[in-house]
Amino acid sequence: MICVGIARGRHRHVIAEHRHLADNGVGLVELRLDFIQGNVQVRRLLADRPCPAVVTCRRPADGGHWSRSEEERRLVLRTAIVEGADYVDLEDDIAGAVPRYGRTKRIVSHHDFTGTPADLDSLQRQMAALDADVVKIATMATCPEDNLRMLEMVRGAEIPTVGICMGEIGMPTRVLCGRFGSPFTYATFHEDRLLAPGQIGWRQMRDVYRYDSITPATKVYGVIADPVAHSYSPVVHNAALAEAGIDAVYLPFRVPAENLDEFLFEAHRWPLSGLSVTIPHKEAVLRHAQRSDEMVKAIGAANTLVFSADGPEAFNTDADAAVESLEATLRDHGHEGLVDVNAVNSALVLGAGGAARALAFGLKRRKIDVTVAARTVERAKRIAAEVGCKAVDWTARHRMPFGCVVNATPVGMHPNVNESPFEREHLRPYMVVFDTVYNPENTLLIKEARQAGCRIVTGVDMFVRQAAIQFQIWHDRPAPEKVMREALKRATASAKQPA
């Protein structure tokens, strides 16, 4: 069950949001009375409530907004009990002083915004002893291991226990706590009104992560990165899992570089079935791979892991995704693949990072004559030596004509949407222009290329393709690419733009 926090200053707004949530099938709300301005009318908020409610009134030290006296706060909580609230949330330092009364259930809570205590089990037992019906522990995750300790504490608890880690690192616990036995998780009414670090909105919890359908049998996949909050992979993969009816969930795991080894050693404790891998881990994960596909061996970087009894197996879907996206564009224009197409027997790759390297490898394997142009020419030369292609300085990128121009730099990405890495007067109608940037899909380079009559391949094409190849590897069936593309487009159009 998802418990949705309502934190509004006016009683009528609280009542309206409560009604709205109940009408949308939400079965439990948390009324955050510390947000109410002026006198709190507990009876008014609980009378005729459309679905069960937890009454909470937090002090600033516990992440709340209560500005009046502690005496008044306890009076509000006692009133909620007398008025028959379904649950009342009592912090562990006051729970002993507020007696049980009537049918109101007691949630005994503990918050730590600085870290996760070493002995969560004994903390949980002490809290359970305070006449708790439900124990709630919310602590800041400072490393991914904190998440596992929290979830394992929940699994071992003798009375219902909600265990959540806060912060970007802790986010997976919010989605997975039910899988480990939490009676409910917390989400906010609106993504822009977060009540605790790392919280997500209830619609995202319900519709993207499908919280209510997660069981102990649900397989766990995800993306590891640092940072990870900007990643669109969870939206795309979860949409595909829902469409295919696969009992699995895909989560964003923020894993700092110094925690990568430990995270991968502990993969069985989640347990993880597969991971997407992105910056800064694409090369470092290879230390753990028991086997690697041919592309990983050639490129020296992986973007996909599969966990089996023998350990992680590494794949790289970027290069194939890029080349397949290019081929699909050419097929749409009446060509059969790249190799014999005169117009695309040469390609200019802009940039010399991970994406450029994968692209240069992929194109070279299809016998395309590749030239890498980069701001830091030494990096371009390194790729050229590894791939067996040419390297030129950034300023030389317009000097020769190429059949295909590929942008593998972030130039043109949100918020710098008025920038292009390639000047429009050098675009020719015979060119294929491929921009790997996918946010926005229609970058300035893509718009100008379209105007110049070029064939185009977008970063959305490549992103969806690489995710679709991952899906095929993990789930052994074709991916619902249309659904994935729509999910990505919706997310880039409506979400807060990544930093």
Ligand code: NAP
């Ligand atoms: P990366 O390893 O950080 O490499 C970025 C490259 O771009 C570096 O060579 C960098 O040059 C260059 N660069 C950055 N800003 C530049 C500027 N203003 N002018 C010229 N060159 C500049 O990143 P990556 O992993 O390769 O990713 C690059 C881009 O590819 C991403 O931004 C993303 O949009 C796109 N991408 C798309 C997909 C997809 O599926 N569609 C997948 C992966 C990547 P220096 O070395 O001089 O800093």
